[in-house]
Amino acid sequence: MEKILSRPKALKDFPLSYCPGCGHGIVHRLVAQAIDDLGIRERTIAVAPVGCAVFAYNYFNFDTTEAPHGRPPAVATGIKRTNPDKIVFTYQGDGDLAAIGTAETIHCANRGENITVIFINNANYGMTGGQMAPTTLLGQVTETTPFGRDPQREGYPINVCELLAGLKGTKYIERVSVCDAPHVIQAGKAIKKLFKIKLKEKVILSLK
Amino acid sequence: MLSNVSGHLHRSVQVENKMVKKLVKGNVALCEGAIAAGLDAYFGYPITPQNEVPAYMSKRMVEMKKVFIQAESELAAANMVLGACATGKRAMTSSSSPGISLKQEAISYMAGMEVPGVIVNVQRGGPGLGNIAGSQADYFQAVKGGGHGDYRLIVYAPANGQEMYDLAYNAFDVAQKYRNPVMLLCDGIVGQMMEPVDFNKEQKTKFEDRDWILDGCKGREPRSLKSLLMQDGVLEQHNLDLLKKYQMIQDKEVKAELYQVEDAEVIIVAYGISSRISKNAIKQAREKGIKAGLIRPVTLWPFPSDIIASYAKPGVKFFSVEFSLGQMVEDVKLAVNGKCPVDFLGRAGGGIVSDKQVLDKIEELAKK
Numbered sequence: 001m002e003k004i005l006s007r008p009k010a011l012k013d014f015p016l017s018y019c020p021g022c023g024h025g026i027v028h029r030l031v032a033q034a035i036d037d038l039g040i041r042e043r044t045i046a047v048a049p050v051g052c053a054v055f056a057y058n059y060f061n062f063d064t065t066e067a068p069h070g071r072p073p074a075v076a077t078g079i080k081r082t083n084p085d086k087i088v089f090t091y092q093g094d095g096d097l098a099a100i101g102t103a104e105t106i107h108c109a110n111r112g113e114n115i116t117v118i119f120i121n122n123a124n125y126g127m128t129g130g131q132m133a134p135t136t137l138l139g140q141v142t143e144t145t146p147f148g149r150d151p152q153r154e155g156y157p158i159n160v161c162e163l164l165a166g167l168k169g170t171k172y173i174e175r176v177s178v179c180d181a182p183h184v185i186q187a188g189k190a191i192k193k194l195f196k197i198k199l200k201e202k203v204i205l206s207l208k
Numbered sequence: 209m210l211s212n213v214s215g216h217l218h219r220s221v222q223v224e225n226k227m228v229k230k231l232v233k234g235n236v237a238l239c240e241g242a243i244a245a246g247l248d249a250y251f252g253y254p255i256t257p258q259n260e261v262p263a264y265m266s267k268r269m270v271e272m273k274k275v276f277i278q279a280e281s282e283l284a285a286a287n288m289v290l291g292a293c294a295t296g297k298r299a300m301t302s303s304s305s306p307g308i309s310l311k312q313e314a315i316s317y318m319a320g321m322e323v324p325g326v327i328v329n330v331q332r333g334g335p336g337l338g339n340i341a342g343s344q345a346d347y348f349q350a351v352k353g354g355g356h357g358d359y360r361l362i363v364y365a366p367a368n369g370q371e372m373y374d375l376a377y378n379a380f381d382v383a384q385k386y387r388n389p390v391m392l393l394c395d396g397i398v399g400q401m402m403e404p405v406d407f408n409k410e411q412k413t414k415f416e417d418r419d420w421i422l423d424g425c426k427g428r429e430p431r432s433l434k435s436l437l438m439q440d441g442v443l444e445q446h447n448l449d450l451l452k453k454y455q456m457i458q459d460k461e462v463k464a465e466l467y468q469v470e471d472a473e474v475i476i477v478a479y480g481i482s483s484r485i486s487k488n489a490i491k492q493a494r495e496k497g498i499k500a501g502l503i504r505p506v507t508l509w510p511f512p513s514d515i516i517a518s519y520a521k522p523g524v525k526f527f528s529v530e531f532s533l534g535q536m537v538e539d540v541k542l543a544v545n546g547k548c549p550v551d552f553l554g555r556a557g558g559g560i561v562s563d564k565q566v567l568d569k570i571e572e573l574a575k576k
Contacts, residue, residue: 066435
């Protein structure tokens, strides 16, 4: 029988540690597929966040580094500026990118750093047990919003894509979802497009 | 070469027939030392009294087609260093005390990930925002951890413009040799003072291949730099491996200057600017017939404990001179280990200890 689909070379054969239903595994696969398709695995350096996806370096089959919580855009800036021939991307959650790392995110985008950011927004801090994130929806119950997110008490969710789209340094933003098969296909196309554009320019992708 | 850039910061001094020294601020000397060492990238943020460093680098690095970024914070600047050094490049950040507190996060990660960044602290008075006067109050922060976890930072303490240049030049080799972050612990006075400096180092251009850097996995297995080691016992083993490295550094990298110490009955231990004031006092004491001497740690970690211990003989009195309320004196006491009395002279909050005060202390101890 002819084999028509297999694991991308950019993804290791290693059991994922993510919870059932989590989108990380799907997005890892989509990122790996895009990197395979573009033939850039051997010149890619990824920056893993603090959060569940810190373990991305166990799964991606290319060079990876860790970064302190929220600092992947700064670490990626240091890598890319001193290695302009490399493909550099960060993989960050909502707490990492939009709370503790807000300054790094905004200024990295504003400088127009030639990197890609894969932003995974699940509207809570997953690794630490489901606390409120900056993107937690109004009324959403989390470990630290037991009565639901109240804008009078916790403020409003931050619309990250809209925020970054207002900066001149940002080249491309697309918000996609991995909630079902059609959306996964759409997300895969978006990620590939990102890495393609990114070979020249700076882009940001948000996944919901 | 130098006279073409940032001309307001330095002037040439013809000292001998061929050797040309430049009259520069210590902060500029350290920039040139780092550049001669092959600096690929500088990441900074404004704070007094180190503002000459980012200002100078913003011109020099760009002219040389190297990387200069004024970061959004000291946090970001230090993490940019982490990123650049993870790829084997030579990168540096500088700041002053409050900014160095922010850099501790990246320093701890670099220690854990064994990424050889270079960090410069041109110390000012603290705690908190403190003031902008020269100080030596960050000794504990530099040599006892500063950031979280079991780690050591290699810490150099330049005492003059020439050493700002020389030690900055060496810092990158030492950092990469041991895969360990290195700090230059300076102070606002040495940073701001203009002194003649001999820019005598050859420009480094070639570096050894390293088998740990992230440069894309072409023709090899992928590499990963991390400090998160969750499996049972793995972190402890990593800590023990780091300990072995630290012990090797302690064996090989201790640097100290000895001044009139062989016959000394009163021995001062002082580093940086306070060592120079102490030397003046020692000269005056010697003229009065008092046998005083100086042990000047050039490396604050590894600390020259064995050297200090070798002079801890009966009848000798020690004291440290610091621009703080007494920090290094604790390490002097540990080194002397109860064999001699150890006293302290210092001022805080940017106050300057005078050579007269040091001389008075020498005389007081000599009489005891």
